[in-house]
Amino acid sequence: xxxxxxxxxxxxxxxxxxxxxxxxxxxxxxxxxxxxxxxxxxxxxxxxxxxxxxxxxxxxxxxxxxxxxxxxxxxxxxxxxxxxxxxxxxxxxxxxxxxxxxxxxxxxxxxxxxxxxxxxxxxxxxxxxxxxxxxxxxxxxxxxxxxxxxxxxxxxxxxxxxxxxxxxxxxxxxxxxxxxxxxxxxxxxxxxxxxxxxxxxxxxxxxxxxxxxxxxxxxxxxxxxxxxxxxxxxxxxxxxxxxxxxxxxxxxxxxxxxxxxxxxxxxxxxxxxxxxxxxxxxxxxxxxxxxxxxxxxxxxxxxxxxxxxxxxxxxxxxxxxxxxxxxxxxxxxxxx
Amino acid sequence: xxxxxxxxxxxxxxxxxxxxxxxxxxxxxxxxxxxxxxxxxxxxxxxxxxxxxxxxxxxxxxxxxxxxxxxxxxxxxxxxxxxxxxxxxxxxxxxxxxxxxxxxxxxxxxxxxxxxxxxxxxxxxxxxxxxxxxxxxxxxxxxxxxxxxxxxxxxxxxxxxxxxxxxxxxxxxxxxxxxxxxxxxxxxxxxxxxxxxxxxxxxxxxxxxxxxxxxxxxxxxxxxxxxxxxxxxxxxxxxxxxxxxxxxxxxxxxxxxxxxxxxxxxxxxxxxxxxxxxxxxxxxxxxxxxxx
Amino acid sequence: xxxxxxxxxxxxxxxxxxxxxxxxxxxxxxxxxxxxxxxxxxxxxxxxxxxxxxxxxxxxxxxxxxxxxxxxxxxxxxxxxxxxxxxxxxxxxxxxxxxxxxxxxxxxxxxxxxxxxxxxxxxxxxxxxxxxxxxxxxxxxxxxxxxxxxxxxxxxxxxxxxxxxxxxxxxxxxxxxxxxxxxxxxxxxxxxxxxxxxxxxxxxxxxxxxxxxxxxxxxxxxxxxxxxxxxxxxxxxxxxxxxxxxxxxxxxxxxxxxxxxxxxxxxxxxxxxxxxxxxxxxxxxxxxxxxxxxxxxxxxxxxxxxxxxxxxxxxxxxxxxxxxxxxxxxxxxxxxxxxxxxxxxxxxxxxxxxxxxxxxxxxxxxxx
Numbered sequence: 001x002x003x004x005x006x007x008x009x010x011x012x013x014x015x016x017x018x019x020x021x022x023x024x025x026x027x028x029x030x031x032x033x034x035x036x037x038x039x040x041x042x043x044x045x046x047x048x049x050x051x052x053x054x055x056x057x058x059x060x061x062x063x064x065x066x067x068x069x070x071x072x073x074x075x076x077x078x079x080x081x082x083x084x085x086x087x088x089x090x091x092x093x094x095x096x097x098x099x100x101x102x103x104x105x106x107x108x109x110x111x112x113x114x115x116x117x118x119x120x121x122x123x124x125x126x127x128x129x130x131x132x133x134x135x136x137x138x139x140x141x142x143x144x145x146x147x148x149x150x151x152x153x154x155x156x157x158x159x160x161x162x163x164x165x166x167x168x169x170x171x172x173x174x175x176x177x178x179x180x181x182x183x184x185x186x187x188x189x190x191x192x193x194x195x196x197x198x199x200x201x202x203x204x205x206x207x208x209x210x211x212x213x214x215x216x217x218x219x220x221x222x223x224x225x226x227x228x229x230x231x232x233x234x235x236x237x238x239x240x241x242x243x244x245x246x247x248x249x250x251x252x253x254x255x256x257x258x259x260x261x262x263x264x265x266x267x268x269x270x271x272x273x274x275x276x277x278x279x280x281x282x283x284x285x286x287x288x289x290x291x292x293x294x295x296x297x298x299x300x301x302x303x304x305x306x307x308x309x310x311x312x313x314x315x316x317x318x319x320x321x322x323x324x325x326x327x328x329x330x331x332x333x334x335x336x
Numbered sequence: 337x338x339x340x341x342x343x344x345x346x347x348x349x350x351x352x353x354x355x356x357x358x359x360x361x362x363x364x365x366x367x368x369x370x371x372x373x374x375x376x377x378x379x380x381x382x383x384x385x386x387x388x389x390x391x392x393x394x395x396x397x398x399x400x401x402x403x404x405x406x407x408x409x410x411x412x413x414x415x416x417x418x419x420x421x422x423x424x425x426x427x428x429x430x431x432x433x434x435x436x437x438x439x440x441x442x443x444x445x446x447x448x449x450x451x452x453x454x455x456x457x458x459x460x461x462x463x464x465x466x467x468x469x470x471x472x473x474x475x476x477x478x479x480x481x482x483x484x485x486x487x488x489x490x491x492x493x494x495x496x497x498x499x500x501x502x503x504x505x506x507x508x509x510x511x512x513x514x515x516x517x518x519x520x521x522x523x524x525x526x527x528x529x530x531x532x533x534x535x536x537x538x539x540x541x542x543x544x545x546x547x548x549x550x551x552x553x554x555x556x557x558x559x560x561x562x563x564x565x566x567x568x569x570x571x572x573x574x575x576x577x578x579x580x581x582x583x584x585x586x587x588x589x590x591x592x593x594x595x596x597x598x599x600x601x602x603x604x605x606x607x608x609x610x611x612x613x614x615x616x617x618x619x620x621x622x623x624x625x626x627x628x
Numbered sequence: 629x630x631x632x633x634x635x636x637x638x639x640x641x642x643x644x645x646x647x648x649x650x651x652x653x654x655x656x657x658x659x660x661x662x663x664x665x666x667x668x669x670x671x672x673x674x675x676x677x678x679x680x681x682x683x684x685x686x687x688x689x690x691x692x693x694x695x696x697x698x699x700x701x702x703x704x705x706x707x708x709x710x711x712x713x714x715x716x717x718x719x720x721x722x723x724x725x726x727x728x729x730x731x732x733x734x735x736x737x738x739x740x741x742x743x744x745x746x747x748x749x750x751x752x753x754x755x756x757x758x759x760x761x762x763x764x765x766x767x768x769x770x771x772x773x774x775x776x777x778x779x780x781x782x783x784x785x786x787x788x789x790x791x792x793x794x795x796x797x798x799x800x801x802x803x804x805x806x807x808x809x810x811x812x813x814x815x816x817x818x819x820x821x822x823x824x825x826x827x828x829x830x831x832x833x834x835x836x837x838x839x840x841x842x843x844x845x846x847x848x849x850x851x852x853x854x855x856x857x858x859x860x861x862x863x864x865x866x867x868x869x870x871x872x873x874x875x876x877x878x879x880x881x882x883x884x885x886x887x888x889x890x891x892x893x894x895x896x897x898x899x900x901x902x903x904x905x906x907x908x909x910x911x912x913x914x915x916x917x918x919x920x921x922x923x924x925x926x927x928x929x930x931x932x933x934x935x936x937x938x939x940x941x942x943x944x945x946x947x948x949x950x951x952x953x954x955x956x957x958x959x960x961x962x963x964x965x966x967x968x969x970x971x972x973x974x975x976x977x978x979x980x981x982x983x984x985x986x987x988x989x990x991x992x993x994x995x996x
Binding site: 400402403404405476477480481482564565566567568570575576586588589590591592 | 673675677683684687688690691701703704705706718719720721847848849851852854855858871874875877
């Protein structure tokens with residue numbers, strides 16, 4: 001609100017009068033109230049910190065038995081054998097990486113494409129509605145996507161999808177081998193569905209921060225929309241979009257339920273075939289926690305948990321750092 | 337050539353044609369991508385509705401699961417459990433998350449605040465099954481029993497970062513002038529935050545809280561090892577408790593068609609719960625006016 | 629537009645909703661308390677977990693039990709025998725259910741004294757498959773089954789299978805093996821059978837609730853295996869009979885020790901059990917591949933496992949009552965669900981086991 005000099009001096013005088021009235025005799029009280037409130041919130045903050053530290057500490061301390069027993073070979077050992085007390089999560093790491101990479105490879109082009117449409121080409125009237133619709137995809141719980149994946153996707157893949165891929169694209173090593181339906185391909189597809197909305201919303205927010213004036217300048221020079229995107233929007237958003245991709249990768253690496261329901265839960269020798277069954281670090285935990293009493297088995301599962309924790313932590317940190325470099329992004333905007 | 341640069345004349349050279357063509361191509365690809373994303377959502381929703389709606393009736397909410405393969409029955413205890421668990425989680429998640437958000441936006445300066453922000457960020461990225469493991473090791477095993485309480489704790493921890501970061505963001509958006517005006521009038525810092533800043537940001541905070549509650553309503557993995565599931569009505573949080581995602585998960589693995597259909601019905605209820613909550617809170621708080 | 633005064637009524641509505649559900653719950657489970665409180669334990673809720681083999685049976689029994697005199701709400705979760713045993717060892721449940729008796733090593737881990745095994749039912753593990761265009765039932769021997777599950781036999785029209793089934797046109801389709809991904813008593817029964825009929829299997833894979841499967845797809849629980857077989861054309865797997873019958877799945881005729889091809893059935897399982905000679909005192913035993921013309925070789929008992937010393941006397945009495953009911957009146961529900969009612973000799977031994985449960989200084993079971 002625009003204030004005239006007269007108004008400003010009136011407001012200042014008013015403020016002086018009021019603060020003179022209230023300041024007398026309240027200085028001590030005011031400080032005490034503030035201190036109590038501040039420490040009250042601080043208490044809750046400390047509880048939150050304690051929880052996080054507690055989670056990390058539990059993970060580390062319960063993993064120590066297998067860390068000391070197997071050391072680095074835990075990461076490379078193929079066999080996860082509770083009967084003989086030999087544990088290795090190489091197939092789990094392999095499954096986690098393969099499904100997540102598959103998801104990123106397919107979700108990123110589609111996600112960025114959809115975001116480009118939303119930001120650059122979409123008629124204004126449709127814009128917010130479409131964006132809302134795409135974000136609704138996030139609201140579908142992973143157990144429902146797993147339900148659909150197990151009952152519909154897997155049997156379709158087994159009867160039609162994978163045989164078709166094998167007959168038409170079988171020269172690629174990814175589509176050889178025996179179709180099972182359940183397996184790495186099904187898990188990859190399910191993950192695409194789960195991380196797509198995240199990529200769309202982050203890319204969209206990032207692209208929106210590019211000043212409209214820059215776009216208009218290039219358009220005024222006669223560029224096509226695509227050239228504007230290529231020369232202005234994408235270079236400016238590149239870092240933020242990378243951050244979004246890494247965030248989505250972190251999400252894919254940690255996804256548990258939907259993947260567990262469709263991945264087949266059986267390790268095969270690592271091969272290039274996407275038709276193979278497999279398992280991921282999270283699915284091992286979900287499947288096996290009930291079997292594990294104290295001892296090496298429980299410790300192995302918690303070490304798998306520690307691995308997931310560290311991997312998702314690393315991707316999260318990297319993503320936030322990248323996005324923070326964009327400046328105007330806030331933490332809340334990435335909370336999908 | 338000069339004619340090539342003029343946007344209003346039809347393309348006169350191959351170069352211009354190529355530019356127009358590639359523009360159209362990108363437009364087509366972008367439209368296709370957007371359509372794909374929307375199509376997946378519509379397809380999934382429709383599929384769940386078509387498979388689940390015929391089996392959704394009043395007895396779904398009022399009856400317990402029937403024996404395997406028998407028709408009838410419902411998932412009443414799962415709905416009850418979800419409501420109770422979300423409530424329990426909120427008792428823990430809302431105060432912790434909100435106070436963290438307030439602290440970060442109002443008092444947060446320096447390296448300690450940086451550490452807190454980092455912690456909140458760490459919490460956001462952790463897969464939820466880890467919190468289930470945490471509650472299992474810390475509560476379930478020492479207390480010799482699965483319980484709704486341990487499930488509520490696990491879900492509550494998941495809520496904290498969501499509530500904290502949305503609260504912080506919304507509180508930061510409250511204009512400085514309002515705070516300064518309140519302080520200038522002699523209010524204490526605490527009074528300013530409680531009576532001036534918070535109410536101004538209330539819409540956003542409520543939105544964040546409800547979105548967090550909707551998010552944890554759909555969580556399955558942490559509940560597998562804490563709440564355990566039940567096939568009876570149970571309001572006792574020291575006993576195993578059921579939840580919609582748990583029951584859906586169990587029924588999905590069933591070969592009995594009737595239970596599969598009930599799994600779809602349960603999915604429909606769960607999705608409806610989450611959608612309605614997200615939609616309603618955004619509509620009620622005017623959240624739709626936020627975005628461009 | 630959301631206003632602050634909306635909060636109170638909203639909260640009230642939510643609380644009312646939850647209370648409504650709790651009230652519903654209270655009503656339905658209180659029906660058992662009307663029967664004059666003479667010596668009915670106060671404990672009205674029991675938690676159990678384990679075998680999915682017993683799934684259909686327990687699911688029926690525990691919807692009936694709340695209405696029985698001195699009954700209770702028994703919350704039973706199907707998580708697999710292995711997890712059931714573990715939950716009991718961790719004292720997270722009041723009883724476990726398993727189709728594979730606990731090993732000595734597992735028993736040694738008990739934190740609270742001896743764990744007793746009480747056979748509650750007897751069933752058959754059927755070999756089910758998903759193949760179109762096959763009339764009747766395929767015939768399979770133990771050796772061929774072992775080869776299939778080891779990956780030596782890869783396609784349905786392999787000579788090993790074709791040789792046993794003359795006159796049946798088998799498709800040239802890959803076999804997808806379906807097995808359990810969780811610790812399973814059903815796996816225990818099946819692998820014990822395979823070890824009995826194939827030395828190769830015995831040395832390479834062995835018999836346990838969890839084994840290192842050479843190949844195949846892992847599914848969770850008997851229901852999961854059944855669902856996976858249903859969804860995957862060309863698949864084969866081992867599933868408890870009740871799931872196969874209820875869903876009309878095809879099953880194979882398996883050759884028994886006497887050389888006859890027997891269908892998985894109540895009679896087959898009964899004959900198999902009857903031909904087992906020495907049953908140990910602690911009732912931990914497998915019955916696979918027993919002699920007899922009509923025996924179905926892949927059969928097994930299923931047990932409920934509880935601590936002999938019950939730390940909570942009231943709960944211990946409730947558990948004992950439940951065990952007694954399941955092994956006596958509960959058996960009347962078995963046949964309809966394709967489980968074999970317990971043979972009389974086993975019931976007698978069960979009674980002795982149940983009576984040996986101690987609640988404090990007195991036996992837990994106080995009935996006749």
